[in-house]
Amino acid sequence: xxxxxxxxxxxxxxxxxxxxxxxxxxxxxxxxxxxxxxxxxxxxxxxxxxxxxxxxxxxxxxxxxxxxxxxxxxxxxxxxxxxxxxxxxxxxxxxxxxxxxxxxxxxxxxxxxxxxxxxxxxxxxxxxxxxxxxxxxxxxxxxxxxxxxxxxxxxxxxxxxxxxxxxxxxxxxxxxxxxxxxxxxxxxxxxxxxxxxxxxxxxxxxxxxxxxxxxxxxxxxxxxxxxxxxxxxxxxxxxxxxxxxxxxxxxxxxxxxxxxxxxxxxxxxxxxxxxxxxxxxxxxxxxxxxxxxxxxxxxxxxxxxxxxxxxxxxxxxxxxxxxxxxxxxxxxxxxxxxxxxxxxxxxxxxxxxxxxxxxxxxxxxxxxxxxxxxxxxxxxxxxxxxxxxxxxxxxxxxxxxxxxxxxxxxxxxxxxxxxxxxxxxxxxxxxxxxxxxxxxxxxxxxxxxxxxxxxxxxxxxxxxxxxxxxxxxxxxxxxxxxxxxxxxxxxxxxxxxxxxxxxxxxxxxxxxxxxxxxxxxxxxxxxxxxxxxxxxxxxxxxxxxxxxxxxxxxxxxxxxxxxxxxxxxxxxxxxxxxxxxxxxxxxxxxxxxxxxxxxxxxxxxxxxxxxxxxxxxxxxxxxxxxxxxxxxxxxxxxxxxxxxxxxxxxxxxxxxxxxxxxxxxxxxxxxxxxxxxxxxxxxxxxxxxxxxxxxxxxxxxxxxxxxxxxxxxxxxxxxxxxxxxxxxxxxxxxxxxxxxxxxxxxxxxxxxxxxxxxxxxxxxxxxxxxxxxxxxxxxxxxxxxxxxxxxxxxxxxxxxxxxxxxxxxxxxxxxxxxxxxxxxxxxxxxxxxxxxxxxxx
Numbered sequence: 151x152x153x154x155x156x157x158x159x160x161x162x163x164x165x166x167x168x169x170x171x172x173x174x175x176x177x178x179x180x181x182x183x184x185x186x187x188x189x190x191x192x193x194x195x196x197x198x199x200x201x202x203x204x205x206x207x208x209x210x211x212x213x214x215x216x217x218x219x220x221x222x223x224x225x226x227x228x229x230x231x232x233x234x235x236x237x238x239x240x241x242x243x244x245x246x247x248x249x250x251x252x253x254x255x256x257x258x259x260x261x262x263x264x265x266x267x268x269x270x271x272x273x274x275x276x277x278x279x280x281x282x283x284x285x286x287x288x289x290x291x292x293x294x295x296x297x298x299x300x301x302x303x304x305x306x307x308x309x310x311x312x313x314x315x316x317x318x319x320x321x322x323x324x325x326x327x328x329x330x331x332x333x334x335x336x337x338x339x340x341x342x343x344x345x346x347x348x349x350x351x352x353x354x355x356x357x358x359x360x361x362x363x364x365x366x367x368x369x370x371x372x373x374x375x376x377x378x379x380x381x382x383x384x385x386x387x388x389x390x391x392x393x394x395x396x397x398x399x400x401x402x403x404x405x406x407x408x409x410x411x412x413x414x415x416x417x418x419x420x421x422x423x424x425x426x427x428x429x430x431x432x433x434x435x436x437x438x439x440x441x442x443x444x445x446x447x448x449x450x451x452x453x454x455x456x457x458x459x460x461x462x463x464x465x466x467x468x469x470x471x472x473x474x475x476x477x478x479x480x481x482x483x484x485x486x487x488x489x490x491x492x493x494x495x496x497x498x499x500x501x502x503x504x505x506x507x508x509x510x511x512x513x514x515x516x517x518x519x520x521x522x523x524x525x526x527x528x529x530x531x532x533x534x535x536x537x538x539x540x541x542x543x544x545x546x547x548x549x550x551x552x553x554x555x556x557x558x559x560x561x562x563x564x565x566x567x568x569x570x571x572x573x574x575x576x577x578x579x580x581x582x583x584x585x586x587x588x589x590x591x592x593x594x595x596x597x598x599x600x601x602x603x604x605x606x607x608x609x610x611x612x613x614x615x616x617x618x619x620x621x622x623x624x625x626x627x628x629x630x631x632x633x634x635x636x637x638x639x640x641x642x643x644x645x646x647x648x649x650x651x652x653x654x655x656x657x658x659x660x661x662x663x664x665x666x667x668x669x670x671x672x673x674x675x676x677x678x679x680x681x682x683x684x685x686x687x688x689x690x691x692x693x694x695x696x697x698x699x700x701x702x703x704x705x706x707x708x709x710x711x712x713x714x715x716x717x718x719x720x721x722x723x724x725x726x727x728x729x730x731x732x733x734x735x736x737x738x739x740x741x742x743x744x745x746x747x748x749x750x751x752x753x754x755x756x757x758x759x760x761x762x763x764x765x766x767x768x769x770x771x772x773x774x775x776x777x778x779x780x781x782x783x784x785x786x787x788x789x790x791x792x793x794x795x796x797x798x799x800x801x802x803x804x805x806x807x808x809x810x811x812x813x814x815x816x817x818x819x820x821x822x823x824x825x826x827x828x829x830x831x832x833x834x835x836x837x838x839x840x841x842x843x844x845x846x847x848x849x850x851x852x853x854x855x856x857x858x859x860x861x862x863x864x865x866x867x868x869x870x871x872x873x874x875x876x877x878x879x880x881x882x883x884x885x886x887x888x889x890x891x892x893x894x895x896x897x898x899x900x901x902x903x904x905x906x907x908x909x910x911x912x913x914x915x916x917x918x919x920x921x922x923x924x925x926x927x928x929x930x931x932x933x934x935x936x937x938x939x940x941x942x943x944x945x946x947x948x949x950x951x952x953x954x955x956x957x958x959x960x961x962x963x964x965x966x967x968x969x970x971x972x973x974x975x976x977x978x979x980x981x982x983x984x985x986x987x988x989x990x991x
Contacts (some may be wrong), residue, residue: 240478244367259331317430323468324442328484339716353507359490362511369480369526372439372473385521404432414556417791420496424461442470465490502747544672554739558793581609605800610810611793618829621720621744622713635820645702645726647797679709720744740794747787852877862944886985896921910955924953945969960991
């Protein structure tokens with residue numbers, strides 16, 4: 151093959167060097183480079199057209215231009231690969247450094263524990279020997295150990311010198327937690343350090359309060375990292391406000407800040423928390439930047455924040471961020487969060503929320519690191535996504551949704567909320583807010599007889615305890631089956647309260663779930679949170695005299711759908727959006743929040759919702775077709791908080807209040823019904839029963855699938871087949887198996903666990919996905935070109951390719967097989983596909 155270089159000589163002619171090289175003039179190279187950026191892979195006709203359009207290329211043959219473009223694409227690919235490998239190498243180097251430091255810290259901790267064990271053994275022997283003559287040794291040793299565990303700090307003066315002394319002490323204690331052995335850290339359950347992980351995450355063991363620590367690499371410089379993390383309300387969803395009361399400069403170039411911080415309560419059953427803090431920002435001798443903070447509760451003659459109504463004063467023990475510059479760019483960061491959240495102030499059943507280091511790690515420590523990684527990715531890949539919206543704008547919208555929901559759950563009086571009288575039952579709390587700030591921008595521009603301006607927002611909220619229901623599975627059902635709990639008339643009313651105009655949005659890559667179309671907007675790096683637009687199609691009018699569009703759109707934020715994430719909070723928050731869908735659009739969110747009350751994992755399979763719709767209809771456990779229930783069925787608990795907001799006229803307040811109260815009660819009843827169906831306790835009390843019996847129809851279909859595979863492909867689909875285990879074996883097959891109907895368009899009707907995981911759906915929602923949706927245009931052409939082969943010879947083989955999940959994620963597969971499934975009468979029943987060695991791209 152002819153090799154091509156871009157080195158140039160003077161002249162317009164192409165010189166051949168021994169038949170191996172073609173040398174181009176600088177002008178020709180410049181022209182070719184311009185054309186490459188316009189079209190990196192021109193067709194044969196396009197190359198001939200280029201020669202005609204550009205005289206400077208007229209003496210170059212089309213074949214030589216083809217070779218130039220091939221080599222140019224090759225160089226571009228090599229450059230990108232080299233850049234990627236350099237980035238991976240930097241990350242591996244930084245991660246190796248972190249792991250070595252962690253190993254050194256663990257070795258020091260082991261040495262310290264060995265020393266303490268030897269010391270206490272020696273003291274015990276001395277106590278045993280002197281027990282008859284002197285009993286003071288016991289008290290001396292005990293008191294000394296207690297002093298070591300809980301050091302007492304004398305009151306400090308609030309003068310600059312006194313505050314600097316507290317700041318230096320805070321810095322020392324924080325560094326001993328971040329890189330030393332002051333706290334016994336254990337690896338966060340389910341978190342494995344590696345180049346593709348979020349970092350090294352650990353939680354405390356046996357220390358005062360709750361503590362979590364994370365170490366990781368981010369592609370931002372230390373100053374930028376500190377700036378982002380100090381702006382806590384921008385990334386910490388539970389943070390209501392941080393007020394800087396005073397700022398002092400220190401002689402060593404550092405800064406001391408006195409802060410007052412308020413946190414939202416996660417549920418209606420507990421009061422909110424606030425903190426009175428000292429924050430110290432300084433630079434270490436090695437160039438590392440440190441931001442550390444602690445509660446100010448032992449200063450004399452200094453400013454203090456009086457107790458605030460509806461808040462419980464919590465304590466922050468020395469915490470903060472150690473940010474070190476990384477070779478090659480970026481930063482290595484150590485994050486420590488250590489708090490005493492005063493669990494005595496909440497009901498006993500909720501105390502795990504305030505005593506769980508795992509929950510602190512998920513909500514605070516890991517949230518900070520993920521936020522930094524998200525911003526770093528947005529800077530390195532500044533693409534405009536989500537229908538022309540930049541990532542920062544989408545993050546602001548998600549923050550708006552979360553903050554609005556937290557405001558509704560907490561209902562602070564200083565924001566204008568006041569409680570309405572109860573109807574005699576205490577299950578639902580009603581609040582109303584008619585403050586000007588809350589109502590700014592609300593426009594009830596109805597056409598026929600409705601008021602033009604709303605004057606109040608009414609909130610109905612409640613909390614409930616759930617038993618043995620994995621939050622992620624329940625949340626997925628609420629998201630995918632809105633019609634099971636939502637009222638279309640109230641959805642229409644809420645949408646009209648924002649604006650009665652149609653919302654025109656692109657419809658590509660939308661998943662469909664029972665009457666709603668889900669249009670993905672954006673997601674975080676690890677897909678732990680995603681934003682989407684929900685299109686509710688052909689909604690009926692709320693009232694005959696009110697003109698409403700046929701479709702309603704909701705902006706929705708979903709998080710916590712991964713049931714393998716330990717201690718993760720699951721949220722589904724949504725709000726109607728108007729026709730403009732602008733970045734500063736009015737957001738009045740409603741939704742659900744489910745928080746686990748224990749730190750253990752629930753290993754139950756996502757297939758728990760396998761046949762939930764029929765389960766709810768039948769109401770018995772006998773005919774349920776469920777997935778693997780091999781996970782533990784312990785007494786796991788969670789608390790669900792529900793909050794719904796409605797715009798109303800103040801003179802219609804009583805009517806809207808009655809409607810809201812009844813609506814939330816109906817939602818609670820629906821959730822309880824779903825939770826009852828999802829609870830493993832309802833599947834029977836047989837200790838050894840771990841596999842689903844399946845409905846007779848499912849057993850029959852599984853038998854037909856295997857028989858047809860054996861008939862047409864002359865081999866066995868399953869290694870072991872039995873009348874009792876055939877459905878279970880098919881369900882747990884490692885490859886994705888999906889059945890679609892024979893009717894046009896082909897709709898999926900069954901899938902095994904791998905198939906549902908590949909399409910990121912459940913068996914009930916699978917029935918809303920057609921075969922065409924999972925293939926791109928080339929895939930559809932190849933599929934339908936060979937599809938008649940299935941009907942003629944009974945099977946066909948497809949080469950490897952790419953398909954799409956219901957969430958729009960690309961899935962690659964090595965190869966695929968399709969075969970005709972026939973029933974006992976040898977009539978075609980459906981088409982079965984098996985995708986072999988699939989993985990997310």
